[in-house]
Amino acid sequence: MINLALGFARELLGRWGLWVLLGGIFTASQVSFDTTLGDANIGPYLAYVSLWPIALLFRCGWLMQKRRAEGWPLEERLRDPRGYRAPLAEFLALLLLMIGGLLLAGLAVLVPGVQSPTGGASLFPVSLQNSADGGWEFDLGGQVPDGGQMLLTLDWSQIDPPQQALAIRNAEGAEVLATAGEILRWPLQKEEAESGKVQLFAPAGTKLRLFRPLVRLEVPQPGGSDLWLLLLRQTLFFLPLMAILLALARFGQVRASLAAWAVFFFGSLAAYHPPTRLGDAGLGWLAKVFLLLKHSLPNVEGLISNGYRFERYSGTTSTGALVVWLAVGVLALLLACKRRAAR
Amino acid sequence: MSSSAVLRFEQLVLSRGKKRVAGPLDLSLQAGERGLVTGPNGSGKTTLVLAVAGLIAPGGGKLSTPKRIGLAPQEPEFPLHQSCSFYFRQLLALGSTPASEQAGALKRSLELFQLQEFADRPIGELSRGWRQRLNLARAWLGEPQLLVLDEPQTALDPSGMDSLTNALDALAKSAVLIVAPEGVGCCDLAPLVLDLKSGVPDLNAKAGAQL
Numbered sequence: 001m002i003n004l005a006l007g008f009a010r011e012l013l014g015r016w017g018l019w020v021l022l023g024g025i026f027t028a029s030q031v032s033f034d035t036t037l038g039d040a041n042i043g044p045y046l047a048y049v050s051l052w053p054i055a056l057l058f059r060c061g062w063l064m065q066k067r068r069a070e071g072w073p074l075e076e077r078l079r080d081p082r083g084y085r086a087p088l089a090e091f092l093a094l095l096l097l098m099i100g101g102l103l104l105a106g107l108a109v110l111v112p113g114v115q116s117p118t119g120g121a122s123l124f125p126v127s128l129q130n131s132a133d134g135g136w137e138f139d140l141g142g143q144v145p146d147g148g149q150m151l152l153t154l155d156w157s158q159i160d161p162p163q164q165a166l167a168i169r170n171a172e173g174a175e176v177l178a179t180a181g182e183i184l185r186w187p188l189q190k191e192e193a194e195s196g197k198v199q200l201f202a203p204a205g206t207k208l209r210l211f212r213p214l215v216r217l218e219v220p221q222p223g224g225s226d227l228w229l230l231l232l233r234q235t236l237f238f239l240p241l242m243a244i245l246l247a248l249a250r251f252g253q254v255r256a257s258l259a260a261w262a263v264f265f266f267g268s269l270a271a272y273h274p275p276t277r278l279g280d281a282g283l284g285w286l287a288k289v290f291l292l293l294k295h296s297l298p299n300v301e302g303l304i305s306n307g308y309r310f311e312r313y314s315g316t317t318s319t320g321a322l323v324v325w326l327a328v329g330v331l332a333l334l335l336a337c338k339r340r341a342a343r
Numbered sequence: 344m345s346s347s348a349v350l351r352f353e354q355l356v357l358s359r360g361k362k363r364v365a366g367p368l369d370l371s372l373q374a375g376e377r378g379l380v381t382g383p384n385g386s387g388k389t390t391l392v393l394a395v396a397g398l399i400a401p402g403g404g405k406l407s408t409p410k411r412i413g414l415a416p417q418e419p420e421f422p423l424h425q426s427c428s429f430y431f432r433q434l435l436a437l438g439s440t441p442a443s444e445q446a447g448a449l450k451r452s453l454e455l456f457q458l459q460e461f462a463d464r465p466i467g468e469l470s471r472g473w474r475q476r477l478n479l480a481r482a483w484l485g486e487p488q489l490l491v492l493d494e495p496q497t498a499l500d501p502s503g504m505d506s507l508t509n510a511l512d513a514l515a516k517s518a519v520l521i522v523a524p525e526g527v528g529c530c531d532l533a534p535l536v537l538d539l540k541s542g543v544p545d546l547n548a549k550a551g552a553q554l
Binding site: 078 | 410412419421429481
Protein backbone atom coordinates (compact mmCIF):
# COMPACT_ATOMS: atom_id res chain seq x y z
CA MET A 1 0.00 0.00 0.00
CA ILE A 2 2.73 2.44 0.96
CA ASN A 3 4.64 1.70 -2.26
CA LEU A 4 1.50 2.30 -4.26
CA ALA A 5 0.92 5.58 -2.40
CA LEU A 6 4.52 6.69 -2.90
CA GLY A 7 4.26 5.90 -6.60
CA PHE A 8 1.10 7.98 -6.91
CA ALA A 9 2.69 10.78 -4.87
CA ARG A 10 5.70 10.71 -7.19
CA GLU A 11 3.41 11.07 -10.18
CA LEU A 12 1.46 13.83 -8.47
CA LEU A 13 4.64 15.77 -7.83
CA GLY A 14 5.95 15.22 -11.34
CA ARG A 15 9.30 16.59 -12.31
CA TRP A 16 8.80 20.14 -11.05
CA GLY A 17 6.27 19.79 -8.25
CA LEU A 18 8.74 19.93 -5.38
CA TRP A 19 10.52 22.98 -6.81
CA VAL A 20 7.22 24.74 -7.41
CA LEU A 21 6.23 24.03 -3.81
CA LEU A 22 9.53 25.27 -2.37
CA GLY A 23 9.54 28.37 -4.57
CA GLY A 24 5.92 29.07 -3.77
CA ILE A 25 6.40 28.79 -0.04
CA PHE A 26 9.52 30.94 -0.09
CA THR A 27 7.74 33.61 -2.13
CA ALA A 28 4.66 33.42 0.07
CA SER A 29 6.68 33.82 3.27
CA GLN A 30 8.52 36.81 1.82
CA VAL A 31 5.42 38.48 0.41
CA SER A 32 3.29 37.89 3.50
CA PHE A 33 5.69 38.67 6.31
CA ASP A 34 8.00 41.21 4.76
CA THR A 35 7.20 44.57 6.29
CA THR A 36 7.56 46.30 2.94
CA LEU A 37 5.83 43.79 0.69
CA GLY A 38 3.24 42.45 3.11
CA ASP A 39 1.64 43.35 6.39
CA ALA A 40 3.40 40.80 8.64
CA ASN A 41 0.11 38.98 9.02
CA ILE A 42 -0.50 35.24 9.03
CA GLY A 43 -3.77 35.59 7.10
CA PRO A 44 -2.30 36.30 3.65
CA TYR A 45 0.32 33.62 4.25
CA LEU A 46 -2.44 31.11 4.98
CA ALA A 47 -4.17 32.18 1.77
CA TYR A 48 -1.01 31.53 -0.26
CA VAL A 49 -0.37 28.22 1.52
CA SER A 50 -3.93 27.03 0.82
CA LEU A 51 -3.05 27.13 -2.88
CA TRP A 52 -0.98 23.97 -2.36
CA PRO A 53 -3.88 21.65 -1.42
CA ILE A 54 -5.98 23.29 -4.15
CA ALA A 55 -3.23 22.60 -6.68
CA LEU A 56 -3.03 19.01 -5.42
CA LEU A 57 -6.78 18.66 -5.89
CA PHE A 58 -6.62 19.67 -9.54
CA ARG A 59 -3.43 17.74 -10.19
CA CYS A 60 -5.03 14.63 -8.71
CA GLY A 61 -8.06 15.05 -10.97
CA TRP A 62 -5.79 15.41 -13.99
CA LEU A 63 -3.69 12.40 -13.00
CA MET A 64 -6.70 10.16 -12.36
CA GLN A 65 -8.00 11.11 -15.79
CA LYS A 66 -4.64 10.32 -17.32
CA ARG A 67 -4.41 6.98 -15.51
CA ARG A 68 -7.81 6.08 -16.88
CA ALA A 69 -6.45 6.52 -20.38
CA GLU A 70 -3.41 4.41 -19.45
CA GLY A 71 -5.46 1.34 -18.64
CA TRP A 72 -5.31 1.54 -14.84
CA PRO A 73 -9.00 0.75 -14.27
CA LEU A 74 -8.54 -2.63 -15.98
CA GLU A 75 -5.45 -3.48 -13.94
CA GLU A 76 -7.17 -2.35 -10.73
CA ARG A 77 -10.11 -4.61 -11.43
CA LEU A 78 -7.85 -7.55 -12.20
CA ARG A 79 -5.30 -7.15 -9.43
CA ASP A 80 -7.39 -5.66 -6.65
CA PRO A 81 -10.75 -7.44 -6.83
CA ARG A 82 -12.05 -5.76 -3.66
CA GLY A 83 -11.12 -2.37 -5.06
CA TYR A 84 -9.84 -0.57 -1.98
CA ARG A 85 -6.07 -0.50 -2.47
CA ALA A 86 -5.87 2.09 -5.24
CA PRO A 87 -8.29 4.65 -3.71
CA LEU A 88 -6.68 4.31 -0.28
CA ALA A 89 -3.23 4.71 -1.81
CA GLU A 90 -4.39 7.80 -3.70
CA PHE A 91 -5.82 9.28 -0.52
CA LEU A 92 -2.66 8.44 1.40
CA ALA A 93 -0.52 10.07 -1.30
CA LEU A 94 -2.63 13.23 -1.16
CA LEU A 95 -2.43 13.22 2.62
CA LEU A 96 1.35 12.80 2.59
CA LEU A 97 1.89 15.58 0.07
CA MET A 98 -0.55 17.92 1.77
CA ILE A 99 1.00 17.42 5.20
CA GLY A 100 4.49 17.65 3.68
CA GLY A 101 3.62 20.95 2.01
CA LEU A 102 2.06 22.39 5.13
CA LEU A 103 5.03 21.25 7.25
CA LEU A 104 7.33 23.11 4.87
CA ALA A 105 5.01 26.11 5.16
CA GLY A 106 5.32 25.98 8.95
CA LEU A 107 9.09 25.62 8.82
CA ALA A 108 9.50 28.45 6.31
CA VAL A 109 8.46 30.95 8.97
CA LEU A 110 11.42 29.84 11.11
CA VAL A 111 13.94 30.80 8.40
CA PRO A 112 16.11 33.73 9.55
CA GLY A 113 14.98 36.93 7.92
CA VAL A 114 11.32 35.99 7.98
CA GLN A 115 9.67 37.85 10.81
CA SER A 116 7.46 35.62 12.84
CA PRO A 117 4.26 37.57 13.26
CA THR A 118 3.13 38.57 16.72
CA GLY A 119 -0.46 38.67 17.85
CA GLY A 120 -2.44 41.89 17.86
CA ALA A 121 -6.12 42.59 17.61
CA SER A 122 -8.49 43.78 14.90
CA LEU A 123 -11.66 45.81 15.23
CA PHE A 124 -14.84 44.95 13.36
CA PRO A 125 -18.10 46.86 12.98
CA VAL A 126 -21.14 45.76 14.91
CA SER A 127 -24.75 46.40 13.99
CA LEU A 128 -27.17 47.56 16.62
CA GLN A 129 -30.37 45.67 15.98
CA ASN A 130 -32.59 47.13 18.60
CA SER A 131 -32.25 49.88 21.11
CA ALA A 132 -34.62 50.71 23.90
CA ASP A 133 -34.31 52.68 27.07
CA GLY A 134 -31.50 51.11 28.99
CA GLY A 135 -31.05 48.15 26.68
CA TRP A 136 -29.23 47.32 23.46
CA GLU A 137 -29.27 44.30 21.16
CA PHE A 138 -26.23 43.74 18.97
CA ASP A 139 -25.61 41.54 15.96
CA LEU A 140 -21.93 40.63 15.60
CA GLY A 141 -22.31 39.03 12.18
CA GLY A 142 -21.98 35.39 13.10
CA GLN A 143 -19.92 33.33 15.49
CA VAL A 144 -16.96 35.04 17.18
CA PRO A 145 -13.64 33.31 17.99
CA ASP A 146 -12.47 32.83 21.56
CA GLY A 147 -11.17 35.97 23.22
CA GLY A 148 -13.50 38.33 21.35
CA GLN A 149 -14.92 41.30 23.20
CA MET A 150 -17.19 44.20 22.45
CA LEU A 151 -16.06 47.77 22.89
CA LEU A 152 -18.80 50.22 23.87
CA THR A 153 -18.45 53.96 24.24
CA LEU A 154 -21.14 55.31 26.53
CA ASP A 155 -22.54 58.78 26.90
CA TRP A 156 -22.70 59.62 30.61
CA SER A 157 -23.79 63.25 30.17
CA GLN A 158 -27.53 62.62 30.67
CA ILE A 159 -27.16 60.76 33.94
CA ASP A 160 -28.67 62.50 36.86
CA PRO A 161 -27.32 62.46 39.53
CA PRO A 162 -23.86 62.02 37.98
CA GLN A 163 -22.18 58.70 38.67
CA GLN A 164 -18.69 57.38 38.08
CA ALA A 165 -19.50 53.69 37.57
CA LEU A 166 -22.48 51.57 36.62
CA ALA A 167 -22.90 47.82 36.21
CA ILE A 168 -23.84 46.70 32.67
CA ARG A 169 -25.31 43.22 32.51
CA ASN A 170 -26.67 40.79 29.99
CA ALA A 171 -29.82 38.66 30.08
CA GLU A 172 -28.03 35.84 31.88
CA GLY A 173 -26.91 38.12 34.71
CA ALA A 174 -23.22 38.46 33.79
CA GLU A 175 -22.08 42.02 34.47
CA VAL A 176 -19.17 44.35 33.91
CA LEU A 177 -18.57 47.62 35.66
CA ALA A 178 -18.58 50.56 33.23
CA THR A 179 -16.54 53.58 34.30
CA ALA A 180 -17.27 57.12 33.14
CA GLY A 181 -14.78 58.35 30.55
CA GLU A 182 -13.54 54.88 29.68
CA ILE A 183 -14.43 52.45 26.95
CA LEU A 184 -16.47 49.52 28.25
CA ARG A 185 -14.95 46.16 27.29
CA TRP A 186 -17.57 43.44 27.31
CA PRO A 187 -15.95 39.98 27.14
CA LEU A 188 -18.28 37.75 25.14
CA GLN A 189 -19.85 34.90 27.02
CA LYS A 190 -19.76 31.42 25.41
CA GLU A 191 -23.36 31.61 24.20
CA GLU A 192 -22.89 35.16 22.91
CA ALA A 193 -19.76 34.19 20.97
CA GLU A 194 -21.50 31.18 19.45
CA SER A 195 -24.69 32.96 18.45
CA GLY A 196 -23.10 36.27 17.51
CA LYS A 197 -25.92 38.04 19.34
CA VAL A 198 -25.49 40.15 22.46
CA GLN A 199 -28.11 41.84 24.57
CA LEU A 200 -26.93 44.28 27.24
CA PHE A 201 -28.81 46.30 29.80
CA ALA A 202 -27.91 49.43 31.75
CA PRO A 203 -29.40 49.91 35.21
CA ALA A 204 -33.03 51.00 34.90
CA GLY A 205 -33.70 54.71 34.73
CA THR A 206 -30.08 55.79 34.42
CA LYS A 207 -30.47 57.29 30.92
CA LEU A 208 -27.08 55.89 29.98
CA ARG A 209 -26.73 56.29 26.20
CA LEU A 210 -24.62 54.51 23.67
CA PHE A 211 -22.50 56.20 20.99
CA ARG A 212 -23.80 53.90 18.29
CA PRO A 213 -21.17 54.59 15.57
CA LEU A 214 -18.41 53.69 18.01
CA VAL A 215 -19.49 50.18 18.89
CA ARG A 216 -16.81 47.71 17.83
CA LEU A 217 -15.97 44.05 18.11
CA GLU A 218 -12.36 43.33 19.02
CA VAL A 219 -10.91 39.99 17.96
CA PRO A 220 -7.36 38.93 18.89
CA GLN A 221 -5.07 38.09 15.96
CA PRO A 222 -3.42 34.67 16.15
CA GLY A 223 0.34 35.07 16.54
CA GLY A 224 3.24 33.16 15.01
CA SER A 225 2.96 30.42 17.60
CA ASP A 226 -0.56 29.64 16.36
CA LEU A 227 0.60 28.94 12.80
CA TRP A 228 0.84 25.16 13.29
CA LEU A 229 -2.69 25.01 14.64
CA LEU A 230 -3.95 27.08 11.70
CA LEU A 231 -2.16 24.80 9.22
CA LEU A 232 -3.65 21.75 10.94
CA ARG A 233 -7.10 23.29 10.53
CA GLN A 234 -6.41 23.78 6.82
CA THR A 235 -5.47 20.11 6.56
CA LEU A 236 -8.72 19.11 8.25
CA PHE A 237 -10.64 21.31 5.83
CA PHE A 238 -9.06 19.81 2.73
CA LEU A 239 -8.98 16.12 3.68
CA PRO A 240 -12.72 15.51 3.19
CA LEU A 241 -12.54 17.41 -0.11
CA MET A 242 -9.83 15.04 -1.34
CA ALA A 243 -12.00 12.07 -0.35
CA ILE A 244 -15.00 13.58 -2.15
CA LEU A 245 -12.90 13.95 -5.30
CA LEU A 246 -11.98 10.25 -5.16
CA ALA A 247 -15.60 9.26 -4.53
CA LEU A 248 -16.91 11.36 -7.42
CA ALA A 249 -14.31 10.09 -9.85
CA ARG A 250 -14.41 6.44 -8.77
CA PHE A 251 -17.86 5.62 -7.44
CA GLY A 252 -19.65 8.43 -9.27
CA GLN A 253 -17.65 7.71 -12.42
CA VAL A 254 -17.47 11.43 -13.11
CA ARG A 255 -14.59 12.55 -15.30
CA ALA A 256 -11.88 13.18 -12.69
CA SER A 257 -10.80 16.60 -13.96
CA LEU A 258 -14.44 17.70 -13.91
CA ALA A 259 -14.83 16.20 -10.44
CA ALA A 260 -11.91 18.36 -9.26
CA TRP A 261 -13.80 21.48 -10.37
CA ALA A 262 -16.95 20.24 -8.64
CA VAL A 263 -15.02 19.67 -5.43
CA PHE A 264 -13.40 23.09 -5.73
CA PHE A 265 -16.85 24.65 -6.03
CA PHE A 266 -18.12 22.60 -3.08
CA GLY A 267 -15.11 23.62 -0.98
CA SER A 268 -15.57 27.28 -1.93
CA LEU A 269 -19.17 27.07 -0.82
CA ALA A 270 -18.12 25.54 2.49
CA ALA A 271 -15.49 28.26 3.00
CA TYR A 272 -17.76 31.12 1.94
CA HIS A 273 -19.22 33.34 4.61
CA PRO A 274 -22.47 34.85 3.34
CA PRO A 275 -23.30 38.40 4.39
CA THR A 276 -25.16 38.32 7.69
CA ARG A 277 -28.32 39.98 6.52
CA LEU A 278 -28.60 38.00 3.30
CA GLY A 279 -32.22 36.95 3.54
CA ASP A 280 -34.39 35.41 0.87
CA ALA A 281 -35.86 38.71 -0.26
CA GLY A 282 -34.65 39.94 -3.61
CA LEU A 283 -32.45 36.92 -4.33
CA GLY A 284 -32.59 35.07 -7.63
CA TRP A 285 -33.40 31.37 -7.59
CA LEU A 286 -29.77 30.42 -8.22
CA ALA A 287 -28.58 32.50 -5.28
CA LYS A 288 -31.28 30.88 -3.16
CA VAL A 289 -30.06 27.43 -4.18
CA PHE A 290 -26.48 28.38 -3.32
CA LEU A 291 -27.56 29.80 0.02
CA LEU A 292 -29.59 26.67 0.77
CA LEU A 293 -26.61 24.48 -0.09
CA LYS A 294 -24.34 26.65 2.02
CA HIS A 295 -26.60 26.41 5.05
CA SER A 296 -26.94 22.65 4.63
CA LEU A 297 -23.18 22.26 5.07
CA PRO A 298 -21.48 22.19 8.47
CA ASN A 299 -19.96 25.53 9.40
CA VAL A 300 -16.30 24.94 8.60
CA GLU A 301 -15.38 28.49 7.65
CA GLY A 302 -13.24 28.64 10.77
CA LEU A 303 -10.95 25.91 9.43
CA ILE A 304 -10.00 27.66 6.20
CA SER A 305 -10.36 31.32 7.17
CA ASN A 306 -7.47 33.21 5.59
CA GLY A 307 -6.49 36.49 3.99
CA TYR A 308 -6.62 39.94 5.57
CA ARG A 309 -8.73 40.06 8.75
CA PHE A 310 -8.92 36.26 8.71
CA GLU A 311 -9.05 36.23 12.51
CA ARG A 312 -12.73 37.25 12.45
CA TYR A 313 -13.86 33.69 11.66
CA SER A 314 -10.69 31.70 12.37
CA GLY A 315 -11.33 28.88 14.80
CA THR A 316 -15.09 29.41 14.96
CA THR A 317 -15.80 25.86 13.79
CA SER A 318 -17.47 23.91 16.56
CA THR A 319 -16.42 20.38 17.45
CA GLY A 320 -19.79 19.11 16.20
CA ALA A 321 -19.36 20.76 12.79
CA LEU A 322 -15.81 19.42 12.54
CA VAL A 323 -16.98 15.89 13.33
CA VAL A 324 -19.73 16.11 10.69
CA TRP A 325 -17.26 17.48 8.13
CA LEU A 326 -14.76 14.69 8.80
CA ALA A 327 -17.59 12.13 8.75
CA VAL A 328 -18.50 13.37 5.26
CA GLY A 329 -14.88 12.71 4.29
CA VAL A 330 -14.90 9.20 5.77
CA LEU A 331 -18.17 8.42 4.00
CA ALA A 332 -16.73 9.70 0.72
CA LEU A 333 -13.63 7.59 1.17
CA LEU A 334 -15.76 4.50 1.81
CA LEU A 335 -17.71 5.25 -1.35
CA ALA A 336 -14.46 5.67 -3.28
CA CYS A 337 -13.43 2.19 -2.11
CA LYS A 338 -16.74 0.68 -3.14
CA ARG A 339 -16.47 -0.82 -6.59
CA ARG A 340 -19.48 -0.64 -8.83
CA ALA A 341 -20.72 -3.90 -10.24
CA ALA A 342 -20.03 -4.56 -13.91
CA ARG A 343 -22.96 -3.80 -16.20
CA MET B 344 -17.60 -30.39 -15.42
CA SER B 345 -14.92 -30.51 -12.79
CA SER B 346 -15.55 -28.65 -9.56
CA SER B 347 -11.84 -27.69 -9.42
CA ALA B 348 -12.09 -25.72 -12.67
CA VAL B 349 -10.24 -22.42 -12.67
CA LEU B 350 -12.52 -20.99 -15.33
CA ARG B 351 -15.99 -22.27 -16.07
CA PHE B 352 -18.83 -21.11 -18.35
CA GLU B 353 -22.20 -22.76 -18.15
CA GLN B 354 -24.73 -21.66 -20.73
CA LEU B 355 -22.95 -18.33 -20.77
CA VAL B 356 -24.66 -15.67 -22.87
CA LEU B 357 -22.75 -12.58 -23.90
CA SER B 358 -24.57 -9.39 -24.74
CA ARG B 359 -23.82 -5.76 -25.33
CA GLY B 360 -26.74 -3.69 -24.13
CA LYS B 361 -29.85 -5.53 -25.27
CA LYS B 362 -28.10 -7.19 -28.20
CA ARG B 363 -27.04 -10.81 -27.76
CA VAL B 364 -23.50 -11.21 -29.07
CA ALA B 365 -22.73 -14.88 -28.43
CA GLY B 366 -23.86 -17.91 -26.51
CA PRO B 367 -24.90 -20.00 -24.87
CA LEU B 368 -21.30 -21.13 -24.31
CA ASP B 369 -19.90 -23.95 -22.22
CA LEU B 370 -16.27 -24.31 -21.25
CA SER B 371 -14.26 -25.48 -18.29
CA LEU B 372 -10.52 -25.03 -17.80
CA GLN B 373 -8.50 -26.50 -14.99
CA ALA B 374 -5.08 -25.43 -13.76
CA GLY B 375 -2.50 -26.21 -16.43
CA GLU B 376 -5.08 -26.38 -19.23
CA ARG B 377 -5.26 -24.05 -22.19
CA GLY B 378 -8.28 -23.11 -24.20
CA LEU B 379 -8.54 -21.29 -27.50
CA VAL B 380 -11.62 -19.29 -28.38
CA THR B 381 -12.02 -18.49 -32.04
CA GLY B 382 -14.62 -16.84 -34.14
CA PRO B 383 -15.02 -14.33 -36.95
CA ASN B 384 -14.99 -10.59 -36.41
CA GLY B 385 -17.94 -9.45 -34.30
CA SER B 386 -18.57 -12.93 -32.90
CA GLY B 387 -18.02 -11.73 -29.31
CA LYS B 388 -14.41 -12.63 -28.60
CA THR B 389 -13.54 -9.31 -26.99
CA THR B 390 -16.88 -9.27 -25.19
CA LEU B 391 -15.95 -12.65 -23.73
CA VAL B 392 -12.59 -11.28 -22.60
CA LEU B 393 -14.27 -8.29 -20.94
CA ALA B 394 -16.77 -10.59 -19.22
CA VAL B 395 -14.05 -12.91 -17.91
CA ALA B 396 -12.10 -9.85 -16.66
CA GLY B 397 -15.21 -8.71 -14.81
CA LEU B 398 -15.57 -5.49 -16.80
CA ILE B 399 -19.01 -6.35 -18.13
CA ALA B 400 -21.69 -8.57 -16.69
CA PRO B 401 -22.75 -11.66 -18.65
CA GLY B 402 -26.14 -11.54 -20.29
CA GLY B 403 -27.04 -14.90 -18.79
CA GLY B 404 -25.73 -18.25 -17.60
CA LYS B 405 -22.94 -18.87 -15.14
CA LEU B 406 -19.40 -17.54 -15.25
CA SER B 407 -16.94 -18.62 -12.60
CA THR B 408 -13.49 -17.00 -12.54
CA PRO B 409 -10.59 -17.09 -10.07
CA LYS B 410 -9.46 -14.09 -7.99
CA ARG B 411 -6.15 -13.51 -9.74
CA ILE B 412 -6.54 -12.96 -13.48
CA GLY B 413 -3.86 -11.71 -15.84
CA LEU B 414 -5.13 -10.14 -19.02
CA ALA B 415 -3.22 -9.20 -22.15
CA PRO B 416 -5.74 -7.09 -24.10
CA GLN B 417 -5.74 -6.78 -27.83
CA GLU B 418 -5.00 -3.06 -27.68
CA PRO B 419 -2.90 -2.53 -24.57
CA GLU B 420 -2.62 0.84 -22.88
CA PHE B 421 0.44 1.89 -20.90
CA PRO B 422 1.75 4.91 -19.04
CA LEU B 423 4.20 5.81 -21.76
CA HIS B 424 6.28 8.19 -19.64
CA GLN B 425 7.00 5.59 -16.94
CA SER B 426 9.76 3.01 -16.99
CA CYS B 427 8.74 -0.65 -17.31
CA SER B 428 10.13 -1.53 -13.88
CA PHE B 429 8.45 1.40 -12.08
CA TYR B 430 5.14 0.58 -13.74
CA PHE B 431 5.39 -3.11 -12.88
CA ARG B 432 6.35 -2.35 -9.28
CA GLN B 433 3.20 -0.23 -9.04
CA LEU B 434 1.11 -3.08 -10.44
CA LEU B 435 2.63 -5.54 -7.99
CA ALA B 436 1.88 -3.16 -5.12
CA LEU B 437 -1.69 -2.99 -6.39
CA GLY B 438 -2.02 -6.74 -6.33
CA SER B 439 -1.73 -9.30 -3.60
CA THR B 440 1.91 -10.32 -4.15
CA PRO B 441 3.72 -10.06 -0.80
CA ALA B 442 6.30 -7.26 -0.67
CA SER B 443 9.14 -9.74 -0.14
CA GLU B 444 8.28 -11.55 -3.39
CA GLN B 445 7.68 -8.52 -5.58
CA ALA B 446 11.27 -8.06 -6.76
CA GLY B 447 11.45 -11.72 -7.84
CA ALA B 448 8.08 -11.57 -9.59
CA LEU B 449 9.13 -8.44 -11.48
CA LYS B 450 12.39 -10.04 -12.60
CA ARG B 451 10.69 -13.28 -13.72
CA SER B 452 8.04 -11.59 -15.82
CA LEU B 453 10.58 -9.34 -17.56
CA GLU B 454 12.91 -12.27 -18.22
CA LEU B 455 10.14 -14.39 -19.71
CA PHE B 456 9.84 -11.94 -22.59
CA GLN B 457 13.47 -10.74 -22.73
CA LEU B 458 12.55 -7.30 -21.46
CA GLN B 459 15.38 -6.94 -18.91
CA GLU B 460 17.36 -4.45 -20.98
CA PHE B 461 14.29 -2.23 -21.32
CA ALA B 462 13.45 -2.30 -17.63
CA ASP B 463 14.55 1.25 -16.90
CA ARG B 464 13.51 2.80 -20.19
CA PRO B 465 10.27 4.76 -20.61
CA ILE B 466 7.58 2.55 -22.12
CA GLY B 467 6.99 5.16 -24.80
CA GLU B 468 10.40 4.34 -26.28
CA LEU B 469 9.46 0.70 -26.98
CA SER B 470 8.44 -0.42 -30.45
CA ARG B 471 5.04 -1.99 -31.16
CA GLY B 472 6.47 -5.51 -30.90
CA TRP B 473 8.24 -4.85 -27.61
CA ARG B 474 5.11 -3.24 -26.21
CA GLN B 475 3.26 -6.44 -27.06
CA ARG B 476 5.88 -8.38 -25.12
CA LEU B 477 5.38 -5.93 -22.26
CA ASN B 478 1.64 -6.52 -22.55
CA LEU B 479 2.21 -10.26 -22.14
CA ALA B 480 4.73 -9.77 -19.32
CA ARG B 481 2.16 -7.61 -17.54
CA ALA B 482 -0.40 -10.40 -17.80
CA TRP B 483 2.12 -12.86 -16.32
CA LEU B 484 3.05 -10.46 -13.51
CA GLY B 485 1.99 -11.68 -10.09
CA GLU B 486 1.45 -15.29 -11.21
CA PRO B 487 -2.27 -15.19 -11.93
CA GLN B 488 -4.46 -18.27 -11.67
CA LEU B 489 -5.99 -17.53 -15.06
CA LEU B 490 -4.31 -15.88 -18.05
CA VAL B 491 -6.51 -14.36 -20.72
CA LEU B 492 -4.64 -13.50 -23.89
CA ASP B 493 -6.47 -11.58 -26.60
CA GLU B 494 -4.70 -12.17 -29.91
CA PRO B 495 -1.34 -12.60 -28.18
CA GLN B 496 0.57 -13.20 -31.41
CA THR B 497 -0.10 -9.65 -32.64
CA ALA B 498 3.11 -7.80 -33.61
CA LEU B 499 5.36 -10.55 -32.24
CA ASP B 500 8.41 -11.56 -34.25
CA PRO B 501 9.55 -15.23 -34.27
CA SER B 502 11.68 -14.59 -31.18
CA GLY B 503 8.66 -13.09 -29.43
CA MET B 504 6.53 -16.08 -30.42
CA ASP B 505 9.19 -18.39 -28.99
CA SER B 506 9.11 -16.44 -25.75
CA LEU B 507 5.33 -16.72 -25.64
CA THR B 508 5.43 -20.47 -26.33
CA ASN B 509 8.10 -21.02 -23.70
CA ALA B 510 6.24 -18.90 -21.17
CA LEU B 511 3.06 -20.89 -21.80
CA ASP B 512 4.93 -24.17 -21.52
CA ALA B 513 6.40 -23.11 -18.19
CA LEU B 514 2.95 -22.61 -16.71
CA ALA B 515 1.75 -25.46 -14.56
CA LYS B 516 -0.54 -23.87 -12.03
CA SER B 517 -2.48 -21.49 -14.26
CA ALA B 518 -5.18 -21.96 -16.82
CA VAL B 519 -4.85 -20.03 -20.07
CA LEU B 520 -7.62 -18.74 -22.29
CA ILE B 521 -6.46 -17.50 -25.66
CA VAL B 522 -8.77 -15.52 -27.88
CA ALA B 523 -8.03 -15.14 -31.57
CA PRO B 524 -9.93 -14.77 -34.84
CA GLU B 525 -10.36 -17.68 -37.16
CA GLY B 526 -7.38 -18.48 -39.30
CA VAL B 527 -4.87 -16.63 -37.12
CA GLY B 528 -1.90 -18.67 -36.00
CA CYS B 529 -2.66 -19.34 -32.38
CA CYS B 530 -3.92 -22.88 -32.68
CA ASP B 531 -0.66 -24.49 -31.68
CA LEU B 532 -0.76 -22.54 -28.45
CA ALA B 533 -3.88 -24.21 -27.09
CA PRO B 534 -5.48 -27.54 -27.92
CA LEU B 535 -8.96 -26.91 -26.59
CA VAL B 536 -10.97 -24.91 -29.09
CA LEU B 537 -14.23 -23.15 -28.45
CA ASP B 538 -15.77 -21.83 -31.62
CA LEU B 539 -18.06 -18.93 -30.79
CA LYS B 540 -20.21 -19.81 -33.78
CA SER B 541 -21.15 -23.22 -32.33
CA GLY B 542 -20.57 -22.43 -28.64
CA VAL B 543 -19.37 -25.93 -27.90
CA PRO B 544 -15.79 -26.85 -27.02
CA ASP B 545 -14.12 -29.29 -29.36
CA LEU B 546 -11.52 -31.21 -27.41
CA ASN B 547 -10.07 -32.72 -30.56
CA ALA B 548 -10.03 -29.61 -32.64
CA LYS B 549 -6.75 -28.36 -33.88
CA ALA B 550 -7.58 -25.92 -36.62
CA GLY B 551 -5.34 -25.71 -39.59
CA ALA B 552 -3.77 -22.29 -39.25
CA GLN B 553 -0.04 -22.37 -38.66
CA LEU B 554 1.98 -20.25 -36.30
